[in-house]
Amino acid sequence: MDLTTAVQYIKGVGPQRARLLLRLGVETVRDVLFHLPSRYEDRASISQISRLSPGNHTVMGKVMRADLVSPSPRKPRLKILEVVISDGSGFLTAKWFNQAFLRKLFTPGQELLLYGQVKPNFRGTGLEMVNPEHEVAEEGETAGATGLHTGRIVPVYRTTEGLNQRQLRGMIHSLLQSFSSIPDPLPAEILRSHNLPDLRESLVHVHFPPGGIPLDDLNRGVSRYHQRLAYNELFAMEAGLAVLRMEEQREKGISFAPDGRLTAKLVESLPFSLTGAQERVFREIIGDMKAPFPMNRLVQGDVGSGKTIVALLAMLSAVESGYQAAMMAPTEILAEQHFITIHRLVEALGLKASLITGSRKEKDAAEEADIVIGTHALIQEGRSFRNLGLVVIDEQHRFGVMQRASLRKKGMNPDTLVMTATPIPRTLALTLYGDLDYSVIDELPPRRSPIKTRLIYEANKREIYRLIREETGKGRQVYVVYPLIEESEAMNLKAAATGMEALQAMFPELRVGLLHGRMKTAEREGVMREFKDGLIHMLVSTTVIEVGVDVPNASLMVIIHAERFGLAQLHQLRGRVGRGADQSFCILLCYNAHGDAQRRLEVMVETTDGFRIAEEDLEIRGPGEFFGTRQSGLPDLKAANLVRDARLVEIARKDAFSLLEQDPGLGSHPVLRGFVEDFWGKRLELFKTA
Ligand code: ADP
Ligand code: MG
Numbered sequence: 001m002d003l004t005t006a007v008q009y010i011k012g013v014g015p016q017r018a019r020l021l022l023r024l025g026v027e028t029v030r031d032v033l034f035h036l037p038s039r040y041e042d043r044a045s046i047s048q049i050s051r052l053s054p055g056n057h058t059v060m061g062k063v064m065r066a067d068l069v070s071p072s073p074r075k076p077r078l079k080i081l082e083v084v085i086s087d088g089s090g091f092l093t094a095k096w097f098n099q100a101f102l103r104k105l106f107t108p109g110q111e112l113l114l115y116g117q118v119k120p121n122f123r124g125t126g127l128e129m130v131n132p133e134h135e136v137a138e139e140g141e142t143a144g145a146t147g148l149h150t151g152r153i154v155p156v157y158r159t160t161e162g163l164n165q166r167q168l169r170g171m172i173h174s175l176l177q178s179f180s181s182i183p184d185p186l187p188a189e190i191l192r193s194h195n196l197p198d199l200r201e202s203l204v205h206v207h208f209p210p211g212g213i214p215l216d217d218l219n220r221g222v223s224r225y226h227q228r229l230a231y232n233e234l235f236a237m238e239a240g241l242a243v244l245r246m247e248e249q250r251e252k253g254i255s256f257a258p259d260g261r262l263t264a265k266l267v268e269s270l271p272f273s274l275t276g277a278q279e280r281v282f283r284e285i286i287g288d289m290k291a292p293f294p295m296n297r298l299v300q301g302d303v304g305s306g307k308t309i310v311a312l313l314a315m316l317s318a319v320e321s322g323y324q325a326a327m328m329a330p331t332e333i334l335a336e337q338h339f340i341t342i343h344r345l346v347e348a349l350g351l352k353a354s355l356i357t358g359s360r361k362e363k364d365a366a367e368e369a370d371i372v373i374g375t376h377a378l379i380q381e382g383r384s385f386r387n388l389g390l391v392v393i394d395e396q397h398r399f400g401v402m403q404r405a406s407l408r409k410k411g412m413n414p415d416t417l418v419m420t421a422t423p424i425p426r427t428l429a430l431t432l433y434g435d436l437d438y439s440v441i442d443e444l445p446p447r448r449s450p451i452k453t454r455l456i457y458e459a460n461k462r463e464i465y466r467l468i469r470e471e472t473g474k475g476r477q478v479y480v481v482y483p484l485i486e487e488s489e490a491m492n493l494k495a496a497a498t499g500m501e502a503l504q505a506m507f508p509e510l511r512v513g514l515l516h517g518r519m520k521t522a523e524r525e526g527v528m529r530e531f532k533d534g535l536i537h538m539l540v541s542t543t544v545i546e547v548g549v550d551v552p553n554a555s556l557m558v559i560i561h562a563e564r565f566g567l568a569q570l571h572q573l574r575g576r577v578g579r580g581a582d583q584s585f586c587i588l589l590c591y592n593a594h595g596d597a598q599r600r601l602e603v604m605v606e607t608t609d610g611f612r613i614a615e616e617d618l619e620i621r622g623p624g625e626f627f628g629t630r631q632s633g634l635p636d637l638k639a640a641n642l643v644r645d646a647r648l649v650e651i652a653r654k655d656a657f658s659l660l661e662q663d664p665g666l667g668s669h670p671v672l673r674g675f676v677e678d679f680w681g682k683r684l685e686l687f688k689t690a
Contacts, residue, residue, distance in 0.1 A: 001178070003030035010175060020163045025636075032175055033182070033203055034638055035168070036229070037155030040218045043115045043133075044152050044211060050089035052127050058115045058150050059092060059129075060137060061085035066106040085112055093121070094129045102134075111137035113150035133166070148173055153209050153218065172207055176200070185675030186232060190655055196228045203229070206639075221641065227648060230640035234652035236679035237635065239672070241653075242660040251413060253294030254389050258286065258317035262349055266316060269348060270309070277301075277443035278310050284439045285314045285417060289321075289390070295415035300423060301441030302610035303575025304448065307419045308550070310441065311392045312342055314417055319351060319370045323389025326372045326414075330394070332357045333515070333544050336525045338394065339373045340532060341550065346371055357521055392417045421575070422568065423610040451578040453586040453605050455562075464558055464587055465506065468538070472510055476555035476582070477531065478538040481545065481573055483564040499560065500540040507538070515541035543569070545576065552580035562588035562604075563597040567617040570604050578608075596620050618643055635679055 001009065006028060008018035021027070026035050043058040052059070064084040071080055081096040083106050094114055096102055106112065116132025135147040148154075149166055157168045182200040184191060197205075205225035209218055217223045221230070267274065274282070281299055288295035301307045315325035327342070329335040335357050343353035354369035356378055366372050366385050376393070391414045418436065456463050468478055480503065482496040496516055504512040513527045513536035530536045532551050539545075539554075557577045562570065570588070577584040588601055603616045642649060660666070666673035 001029060003028065003033070003182070005029045007032060010171070012171065012174075017163065017167075020160055023160045024158065024163075029175065032172060033179075034229075035157060035172065036206055036226075036638055037218075038158045039156050040209065040215060041115075041154045041156055042215050043150050043154050046113075046151060048089045049085075049087045049092045052090075052092065052118050054117075054119055054127070056116065057118050057129075058113065059085070059087065060111065060113050060151065061087035061092065063106050063108050063110045063112050064091065065108055066103060068100055068103050083112070085114070092118075092127065092129065094132050094134070096131055099131075105134075105136070113137050113147045115150040115154070148208075153211070153213075153215060155207050155209075176204055176207065183671065184232075185672045186235060187659070187669060187672060190235075190659070194231070194651075196231065197225060199228075199232075201225070221639070221644065226639060227645070230637075230645050231648055231652055232675075233637055233640045233679070234645065234649055235656050236676045237637070237640075238649075238653040238656035239660060239666075239676045240680045242657045243664075243676075246660065246664060248296060249293050251294055253292060253413060253415060254289075254321075254323065255292045256289040256318060256321040256323070256389065256415070258289070258320040260317075260320070262316040262320050262351075263313050265349055266313065266345060269345065272445065274309070275306065275441075275443045275445055277441045278306055281439040281441050282310055282313050284437075285310070286317060288437065289314070289317060289415055294413055295390075295417065296436045297416075297439060298418045298420065298436040299439045299441065300420050302423055302444070303421050303572060304579055305421075305441040305444055307394070307421070307441060308338065308341060311394065311417065311419055312345065315371050315390060315392060316346070316349075318390035318415070321389065323387050324366075324370060324372065324385050325390040325392065326374070326378060326385070326388060327392040327394060328374055328376045328378050330376060331544060332375055332521055333524060333528065334394065334549065335373055335375050336521065336528060337549050340525075340529060342371065342373060388414050390415045390417065392419065394419045421572065421610070423614045447581045448578060449581070449583050450608050451574060451584045451586050453574065453588065453608070455588045455590055455601050455605050458589065458591050461589065464589065467556060467585060467587065468507065468558070471556045471585070472507070472537050474555075475534075475553075477534065477536075477551065477553050478556040478558065479545065479554055479573075479576055480538060480540045480558045481560065482540070482542055483559075483561040495560075496540055496542050503538060503540060510537040511535065512538045512540060515539055515544060517542060517544045543573075545573075549576055550579060551576070555580070555582055555584040557584075557586045558589060559587065560589050561591055562601060563590050563593035565600075567600045567603060567613055567620065570600065571610060571613045574604070574608070635681060 006018070007013050007021050007026060008015050010029060010032070013021070021032070024035065026032055041056075045058065046060050047057040049059055049061060062085060064086050066081065066083045069080050069082055070076060070078060072078060079098060079100045081099060081102050083094045083096075084091055085094065086092075092114075094116075113135045114129055114132040115134075116129045118127050118129055120126070121128040133149050135149045135151070137147060137151075148169060155169060155172075156165060157172075159165065159168055179200060181198075182203065184199040186196075196202075202225040205213070205223070206229060209223070213223050218226070221227075281301075285295070285297060285299075288297055299307060299310060301310075311327060315327065318325040327335075327338060329338055335355065339353065339355040343355075346353050351370040352368060353371040353373060354366065356366060356372055356374035368386075372378065372385070393416065454463075471478060480499065482499055497514060500512055500514045504510075513531060515524060515527050519527070527536065527539070528549075531539045531554075534553060554577050557574055559565065559570065559573055565573070574586040577586060586604075588604060590601060593601055599616075599620060603613060607613060640648070659669070663669060666676065
């Protein structure tokens with residue numbers, strides 16, 4: 001048996017349990033060993049029975065009697081196993097409901113460890129434990145010395161129906177015992193230089209921590225042993241990113257030679273001048289485009305920082321060099337919106353822009369245009385471009401490693417620019433987008449007054465009507481957004497449509513428009529255009545307008561059932577207003593909110609700073625959900641946590657990148673190479689050139 005052995009060959013596992021383990025993503029011996037506790041329970045200190053109080057306790061005592069009883073003649077099938085133990089200080093009854101099979105485990109005279117909740121019994125005459133975890137103490141075991149499930153700090157695992165904690169714990173324990181050592185894939189020099197503890201020892205400590213490590217450190221995953229496991233994982237991740245990156249740098253890309261003719265004209269035609277940050281980021285992009293290998297750059301800028309113009313400048317630079325440029329957006333609405341903005345600007349320069357979305361398939365559009373705008377499907381479908389030189393991916397922080405790899409597989413190797421409004425601390429960005437260069441537009445256009453945000457409860461709804469009247473009275477426009485209801489677009493539509501009718505009845509002097517995901521592209525485009533042109537005063541919509549829509553004259557955003565939205569979404573929605581010089585407002589209409597929802601709304605009222613909101617979001621949701629690593633194409637992390645371990649990420653990154661530089665195909669480190677390949681699994685063909 002080695003680390004790659006399938007679980008079903010582990011002693012005591014077999015095909016049925018193997019199926020359960022598979023549900024946990026556990027397929028091999030290695031997976032079992034690295035199925036780390038999700039938390040720990042302190043069952044180390046053993047309480048004296050005479051001093052018990054309600055709450056969780058571990059007790060140890062001699063079995064006095066163990067009886068199966070049927071408490072109710074009316075329910076003859078109900079069987080309760082009652083076990084009375086004594087530790088000399090007093091007696092405690094433990095009860096198990098409908099687990100008659102346990103009866104044979106207990107014999108009077110035996111020393112038993114129990115862990116569970118102590119509560120007053122039914123009659124109120126004393127205390128009892130119901131369905132406690134139990135363990136027969138080993139011969140000679142005394143309080144403080146340890147069992148596996150009780151009498152110690154006990155690991156608690158993520159599990160699945162049919163597989164309980166005891167079984168998992170027992171399996172992992174005996175598996176660890178059967179390995180006298182576990183080979184470490186990392187080079188010895190690196191292990192030595194960081195003074196990392198032995199791999200097997202670390203696993204033993206993480207699964208079955210000996211006394212002395214604070215429970216809190218264990219639960220947060222910051223014990224020395226846990227961090228060491230995290231390091232291995234991060235090293236594998238960064239090594240894979242290093243390989244990708246080096247491969248990309250070996251690829252031949254386009255050396256663009258823009259003459260600045262079109263971009264200069266565009267800048268001249270704008271009613272504003274570029275911010276310093278926009279100019280800087282554009283220079284960074286141009287630097288990449290001129291270089292002989294393909295650009296892979298991420299541009300991050302908070303909502304309203306003016307990413308579109310920067311993207312357009314990059315696209316015009318590609319056109320100046322004789323290439324086509326494409327811009328992809330995550331939704332049709334957003335693609336349409338970009339098209340409306342961009343085609344006016346570029347047609348004034350004598351260029352042709354086309355819009356291609358799923359519902360709009362003009363055959364030659366991609367062939368003829370200088371600039372093509374579409375949804376993400378645009379590229380995946382492999383449209384026939386004449387000579388595509390640059391792809392801009394808008395509002396998509398998830399367009400990652402994988403998607404680009406798939407583009408390359410199709411034989412396209414354009415420069416790529418990814419634009420995102422999700423602000424991410426730099427160290428995290430380095431990892432998530434570890435194979436990308438990174439620019440930040442860290443400055444908003446001048447003369448923007450911060451949006452005023454107010455939380456309004458349903459009872460004070462009238463406030464909203466007053467604000468609507470006020471803003472539209474000044475000639476400004478209003479968004480009213482309805483939430484997603486149970487993921488059903490039909491229901492969303494109904495809520496929004498009803499809302500629209502009610503608002504139209506209330507404000508007969510205004511033109512109210514409706515926008516939703518089920519409309520045909522042309523219809524939607526029509527509504528958006530009318531709103532942009534000021535013909536529609538109030539736009540009622542489902543969440544389809546979440547990202548990117550840009551109508552500077554809109555000054556009021558009303559979000560209905562704001563408590564149902566996530567922070568990132570709320571921030572994006574709010575970013576639809578405040579795009580002009582005038583004061584804008586965001587109203588969060590809340591029906592009932594508590595806990596996380598309440599906190600999200602408070603954060604929104606407190607700040608408009610995207611970085612702070614992202615940080616709070618990260619804290620409320622946790623990193624897994626925040627980043628959606630699954631969708632980013634990065635492998636799941638078991639021991640490491642990109643937020644908690646940010647510093648470790650940087651160390652692992654440095655180590656991995658410098659090792660890969662010395663040994664690009666890891667030819668002299670075959671074990672490590674296997675480890676990195678396994679870690680990335682089928683996601684990527686690493687090392688294909690080596
Ligand atoms: P986002 O970064 O959220 O995609 P947009 O590119 O949609 O932002 O720009 C937001 C608004 O700011 C647009 O109306 C755009 O025309 C305007 N804008 C962009 N750059 C500037 C600037 N330098 N000065 C003033 N307004 C600008
Ligand atoms: Mg945008």
